Amino acid sequence: MSKQDSWEDRYAGEGYLFGTEPNDFLVEQAGRLAPGARALAVADGEGRNGVWLAEQGLDVLSVDFSANALAKARALAADRGVPIETLQADLMHWDWPVAAFDLVVTFFIQPGSRDQRLLLANIYQAVKPGGLLLFEAHAKAQAGNAFGGPEDPDHLYSSATVRQALDGAEILLLQEKTIIRRRGRFPGKPAAVVRLVARRP
Ligand SMILES: C[S@@+](CC[C@H](N)C(=O)[O-])C[C@H]1O[C@@H](n2cnc3c(N)ncnc32)[C@H](O)[C@@H]1O
Numbered sequence: 001m002s003k004q005d006s007w008e009d010r011y012a013g014e015g016y017l018f019g020t021e022p023n024d025f026l027v028e029q030a031g032r033l034a035p036g037a038r039a040l041a042v043a044d045g046e047g048r049n050g051v052w053l054a055e056q057g058l059d060v061l062s063v064d065f066s067a068n069a070l071a072k073a074r075a076l077a078a079d080r081g082v083p084i085e086t087l088q089a090d091l092m093h094w095d096w097p098v099a100a101f102d103l104v105v106t107f108f109i110q111p112g113s114r115d116q117r118l119l120l121a122n123i124y125q126a127v128k129p130g131g132l133l134l135f136e137a138h139a140k141a142q143a144g145n146a147f148g149g150p151e152d153p154d155h156l157y158s159s160a161t162v163r164q165a166l167d168g169a170e171i172l173l174l175q176e177k178t179i180i181r182r183r184g185r186f187p188g189k190p191a192a193v194v195r196l197v198a199r200r201p
Helices: 003-011 024-028 046-055 067-080 113-125 159-165
Strands: 040-042 061-063 084-086 101-107 127-138 172-179 190-198
Touching: 003 067, 024 101, 024 127, 046 061, 046 067, 046 101, 061 067, 067 084, 067 190, 101 113, 101 172, 113 127, 113 159, 159 172, 159 190
Parallel strands: 040 061, 040 101, 061 084, 101 127
Antiparallel strands: 127 190, 172 190
């Protein structure tokens, strides 16, 4: 089964696999958000983050390769009474927009190490000069942790990979840390993550 089909399967059931509340790190960074800004939510799944951004007054494009997930994202947006634009695309083969978004947010898309740099470079290129990139994903230390993250350790990130891929970026925050999840599939459980806030000069 392809990766895309396997995500479609996971999203085919009732309910929201990762919940409907936004990512904690995104909420922590709320002070950096500007209403009216054009935002791209990368691999946004069922839209918990894209819809939350729309609720903060941002103009959001939510992209994922799962049609099932995006249908749920649209339903969540309708439920919350906010507009959201969705696009089904494979981000590893997408014709990425360049310098098009004031804010790009990326949570837990975990390709293999060979593709991580390319993905990150494309994500960064999508940010307008002066715009911001927020990123969080499972870090190398998540290997062997039963509470989430890819099974293959090659799909975990290091902060060094993130830094190298963002050539020229102003790094405002880059850390690897173990957090205790507040929400999602494993509330109360630890997760090793890489977190980034960067500005495109
Ligand atoms: C762990 S989920 C995270 C979803 C969402 N960011 C969140 O935090 O709730 C990973 C998401 O990446 C999407 N994804 C993985 N590879 C992708 C690709 N090549 N193109 C588009 N979406 C992809 C999956 O469909 C899934 O929605």
